[in-house]
Amino acid sequence: MRQSLTEIYDNRAAEGSLRPDPAQRAVLPLLEDIRTRLETAPPPRSRGLLGGLLRRGAPEPAGKGLYLWGGVGRGKSMLMDLFTAETAITAKRRVHFHAFMQEIQRELHAARQRGAADALVPVADAVAQDLRLLCFDEMQITDIADAMVVGRLFERLMAQGVTIVTTSNRPPDDLYKNGLNRGLFLPFIGLIKERMTVAELESPTDYRQHRLAGTQVYFTPADPAAHAALSALWDELTGGGAGAPLTLAVNGREITLDHAQNGVARASFWDLCARPLGPGDYLAIAAAVRVLIVEDIPRLSAANYNEAKRFVTLVDALYEAKVRLIASAADEPERLYAEGTGAFEFERTASRLREMQGADWGAAAD
Ligand SMILES: Nc1ncnc2c1ncn2[C@@H]1O[C@H](COP(=O)(O)OP(=O)(O)OP(=O)(O)O)[C@@H](O)[C@H]1O
Ligand SMILES: [Mg+2]
Missing domain, CATH: 3.40.50.300 (P-loop containing nucleotide triphosphate hydrolases)
Structure with missing residues (x-):
């Protein structure tokens, strides 16, 4: 019936x-x-x-x-x-x-x-x-x-x-x-x-926040278990599915995130930080999603100075926009970029990464 x-x-x-x-x-x-x-x-x-x-x-x-x-x-x-x-x-x-x-x-x-x-x-x-x-x-x-x-x-x-x-x-x-x-x-x-x-829809409850409250959002090391945990969170937040490409126009160019759905995007560290993207691109990404799943953040060193710098810019953009960050990484935030030019600045990034793991992070975003 x-x-x-x-x-x-x-x-x-x-x-x-x-x-x-x-x-x-x-x-x-x-x-x-x-x-x-x-x-x-x-x-x-x-x-x-x-x-x-x-x-x-x-x-x-x-x-x-x-x-x-x-x-x-x-x-x-x-x-x-x-x-x-x-x-x-x-x-x-x-x-x-x-x-x-x-x-x-x-x-x-x-x-x-x-x-x-x-x-x-x-x-x-x-x-x-x-x-x-x-x-x-x-x-x-x-x-x-x-x-x-x-x-x-x-x-x-x-x-x-x-x-x-x-x-x-x-x-x-x-x-x-x-x-x-x-x-x-x-x-x-x-x-x-x-x-x-x-x-x-006048509900007082932000269920996305609710679903993540108290949930682990930072996984280290970036092993198959972390990958599976990110996939489970993706399914939970999007209702499942492969996600569709999300193309953003930034300063007359286009950048594409391959997997996005329901305000959630999923990408690897290398997709996000090994491409020649700048602050405008990261701001556009932060404005377009509510949750960003970043996979496989490696341990960085002076040899990856550019990638590290882009990662700092990305985290700043996500932080300002109160985007929820879910990540898998080779190590704890403080140990991701321990030495090399910019290691000092990275301390702020590490601290932000910590804060963004908090249960109520982003709750005030509108
Ligand atoms: N009543 C509910 N009980 C449990 N989970 C819920 C409930 N309503 C929504 N959710 C879940 O909360 C998450 C957010 O819901 P949804 O994506 O539909 O919000 P939205 O209003 O479309 O948000 P946005 O404006 O950001 O697109 C989803 O994972 C959804 O399945
Ligand atoms: Mg929606």
Whole structure:
């Protein structure tokens, strides 16, 4: 028998895989409405040939979507994943908003090169093809190129019958705040308010922090047991999966972290510190993730001066941004860079690495 989302949620709480949270529970009926609507709408093909043809000519606009916002770690992604998984239609897609917009920008570029007069319409229609539900995780708009197209994009998707559900850390009015040409962006905020139910997830609990509180986050030596422990934490924090590449634009260049999901990224020390990255890159990484898993930090010496220096910069950026650092390392922080130029400065890094292992580290981050 089909269970409601609330029943599924309550079952998980009863078996102990979720802590019952009234604020999360309060959001479920909003998702249930969308779920029921999508599941009970007759699929286009069952309407008979004529119906199918008519429908193709003029798609029915989508019903109201949902814009779910709130502080970090409140369970927005978890609720959206529950909803996406339990909505029994095949024409659905869940995607990280940032990855989706990169795809759109690539397609727009390709369409313009083919000489399309208005590239947005064919690109949006191609996305909407065979799709009735689009779930975006972590909507945020920082890029002017995205800000300038997202309004018309959503409008077209909705007109083509795609229901949109999205999570965000900000209320709609704060999207693209202080962005360039923000006036041109305002119609998008109006569209969200008109075509999506806006709901705040008001839970007082940051579950991500909660899950890590009291958990070991620094593993030494960096042996297979440490690797397995990091993998277990990754699964715990992201819900499992390989993670998708996260590409960040920094000063006109792009840097990519190969494995990211749900605000968590995982990379090796060498990926992060053996590449010619600078402070701007580390700041961008720190701004893009809430938890960074750094694997295989080696013992450093004067021979790895550049890597050590980058590591110091990385730790400073993570520290300032209150990012949670989970790491495996060859040794205790104080012994990672004991001699060589900069060993003195490394003491501060070691001390920060210690502090960042604390149970309540990052708890105040917003
Ligand atoms: N009620 C709960 N009981 C136990 N764990 C939970 C609960 N709600 C969420 N979690 C877990 O807490 C972590 C954070 O949740 P989630 O990623 O959904 O937060 P979020 O609101 O999307 O955060 P962000 O804004 O940073 O993306 C996840 O590992 C999730 O599975
Ligand atoms: Mg999330």
